[in-house]
Amino acid sequence: MASHSSFPEEVLIIGAGVGGLSTAIILAKLGFAVTVLEKNYQAGGLMRSYRRDGIECPVGVHYLGSLDQGQVLRRFFDYLGVSSAIPVSRMGENGIVDRYLFDGCGHPGIFDLPPGMDGFEEELKQTFPDEREKITKIVASIRKAAVQLHALDLLYATGNDFSLLEQSRPLGEILDGLGCSPGLRSVLAVPSCWIGVPLNDCPAYYHNMALASYVSSSYRLQGSGAQMADALAGRLLELGGRIVTGAEVSTIQVSSRVVTGLQLASGECLSAATVIGAVHPKVVLQMLPEGAVKPSYRQRISGLKDTHGIFSVHASLDGDSHPEIPYNVFKIDRDHDGNVRDLKYYQILKSERKGRSLLSILTSGRDELWASWGKTKSGQRGNDYLDAKEQHGRQLIREAEAVFGPFQGLKVLDTYTPLTVRDWVNSPGGSAYGVLRSSSQMLATALLNRTSVQGLYLAGQNVMAPGIIGTIMGSFSTVKLILGADEFRKVIRL
Numbered sequence: 001m002a003s004h005s006s007f008p009e010e011v012l013i014i015g016a017g018v019g020g021l022s023t024a025i026i027l028a029k030l031g032f033a034v035t036v037l038e039k040n041y042q043a044g045g046l047m048r049s050y051r052r053d054g055i056e057c058p059v060g061v062h063y064l065g066s067l068d069q070g071q072v073l074r075r076f077f078d079y080l081g082v083s084s085a086i087p088v089s090r091m092g093e094n095g096i097v098d099r100y101l102f103d104g105c106g107h108p109g110i111f112d113l114p115p116g117m118d119g120f121e122e123e124l125k126q127t128f129p130d131e132r133e134k135i136t137k138i139v140a141s142i143r144k145a146a147v148q149l150h151a152l153d154l155l156y157a158t159g160n161d162f163s164l165l166e167q168s169r170p171l172g173e174i175l176d177g178l179g180c181s182p183g184l185r186s187v188l189a190v191p192s193c194w195i196g197v198p199l200n201d202c203p204a205y206y207h208n209m210a211l212a213s214y215v216s217s218s219y220r221l222q223g224s225g226a227q228m229a230d231a232l233a234g235r236l237l238e239l240g241g242r243i244v245t246g247a248e249v250s251t252i253q254v255s256s257r258v259v260t261g262l263q264l265a266s267g268e269c270l271s272a273a274t275v276i277g278a279v280h281p282k283v284v285l286q287m288l289p290e291g292a293v294k295p296s297y298r299q300r301i302s303g304l305k306d307t308h309g310i311f312s313v314h315a316s317l318d319g320d321s322h323p324e325i326p327y328n329v330f331k332i333d334r335d336h337d338g339n340v341r342d343l344k345y346y347q348i349l350k351s352e353r354k355g356r357s358l359l360s361i362l363t364s365g366r367d368e369l370w371a372s373w374g375k376t377k378s379g380q381r382g383n384d385y386l387d388a389k390e391q392h393g394r395q396l397i398r399e400a401e402a403v404f405g406p407f408q409g410l411k412v413l414d415t416y417t418p419l420t421v422r423d424w425v426n427s428p429g430g431s432a433y434g435v436l437r438s439s440s441q442m443l444a445t446a447l448l449n450r451t452s453v454q455g456l457y458l459a460g461q462n463v464m465a466p467g468i469i470g471t472i473m474g475s476f477s478t479v480k481l482i483l484g485a486d487e488f489r490k491v492i493r494l
């Protein structure tokens with residue numbers, strides 16, 4: 001570890017997730033001296049996969065939207081200089097990106113989401129022929145969101161020509177107003193549920209951007225999340241940036257509301273005039289000394305509601321009996337009004353091991369199931385916790401067998417709970433997608449990359465939107481804040 005004297009005038013970034021690394025790359029490209037401090041022993045945060053039985057198990061990257069030429073994530077990857085280091089394959093070549101399977105009776109039983117906006121609109125109209133006019137209106141907003149997304153309006157448009165406020169009403173309310181059937185409502189509810197915000201409280205623009213990002217094009221990693229993390233980390237090092245792993249930041253040092261540096265859990269101090277917390281805002285708040293920020297800021301941040309956690313199972317299967325399925329499968333539990341109560345996400349992929357496929361199951365974390373172990377650290381939760389995880393995992397596998405048929409050669413590789421995620425990346429309560437970007441929290445979640453401390457900024461999935469696209473978009477917006485909008489437009493050509 002270098003001492004603070006070797007970091008004059010540098011930018012210190014807390015957290016080497018995709019948010020911290022991408023912010024660091026942008027700044028390093030602009031000539032800043034950047035050091036990223038990461039508490040774990042490897043960079044990547046949620047993006048990083050982990051290996052069990054020779055197989056890479058994904059955590060925070062199952063698929064990626066908008067990687068076609070000219071689309072938003074491709075433009076980001078190209079700017080960051082990582083496109084060729086993150087090989088991907090396009091989904092939907094067989095006509096399906098996502099298969100939605102709805103539980104019980106009601107229309108539709110299945111909905112296949114195809115690639116491309118035209119195909120999506122057509123599929124909706126064929127499935128709900130009596131609602132063609134409503135669908136035209138709904139898809140028009142999603143098309144508009146796609147145009148804004150790929151044109152990078154969130155970064156480059158001025159306040160006058162771009163306003164999200166017109167689309168801030170909850171989508172559920174808009175669909176009620178249009179008189180949509182429960183079936184159509186349930187199909188449209190899946191993306192908002194997937195990003196952890198219930199339809200009745202999900203701002204329309206937020207839903208539309210998320211849906212637009214992967215209807216535009218969807219891709220899977222050809223390699224692993226670990227490779228993706230290494231690609232970003234490698235690029236930063238190539239640009240002269242530094243990553244210090246095993247470096248947990250405990251305190252952000254502030255004097256008269258101006259940031260002066262950081263203190264690590266080891267006691268070491270690093271000085272800098274610019275610090276970026278690419279971690280949850282509540283984590284940043286905990287690092288700030290009493291009185292460093294206005295009480296109103298402290299109150300706003302500590303009162304923020306977060307998205308729920310995720311429970312996941314990884315199992316390997318006999319590869320001949322269970323070859324890769326080229327699309328995602330969602331099993332959806334909905335009520336009579338078409339609101340999604342819960343969903344299970346399934347992915348079956350070819351694995352690194354010959355003759356073995358990887359089954360991943362993700363579902364809501366049911367935080368209450370794990371609450372009694374909440375105060376105990378990872379690795380010390382005891383056999384009861386391990387048994388409870390295993391049982392829950394087995395139940396999810398049985399449910400998956402009802403979808404795919406009996407699994408041949410199944411071997412459970414791992415299960416993780418919201419507590420695992422909480423301890424791995426310091427996400428409050430194990431929240432998967434961070435701050436809940438709901439209509440009711442619109443004001444409280446606005447401009448989260450600013451703080452009232454001079455020189456202290458935030459980045460990561462919480463500042464704008466979660467997901468790889470949302471998080472990298474947040475990195476650019478934080479750099480814009482540091483540089484000023486005019487300078488940003490001048491020096492960053494995406």
Ligand SMILES: Cc1cc2nc3c(=O)[nH]c(=O)nc-3n(C[C@H](O)[C@H](O)[C@H](O)COP(=O)(O)OP(=O)(O)OC[C@H]3O[C@@H](n4cnc5c(N)ncnc54)[C@H](O)[C@@H]3O)c2cc1C
Nearest residue numbers: 015017018019039045046060062063249425460461467468
């Ligand atoms: C289960 C799951 C599935 C997902 N699937 C997808 C998907 O398919 N596609 C998609 O686009 N998005 C997906 N996402 C979302 C996406 O993974 C996240 O939005 C993104 O990775 C968040 O990146 P981040 O940098 O903001 O946070 P993180 O990855 O959490 O990074 C924060 C980093 O800060 C470090 N840190 C925390 N505290 C400290 C400290 N005190 N000192 C030093 N370092 C610290 C952490 O260890 C971590 O490395 C998924 C998320 C989850 C949880």
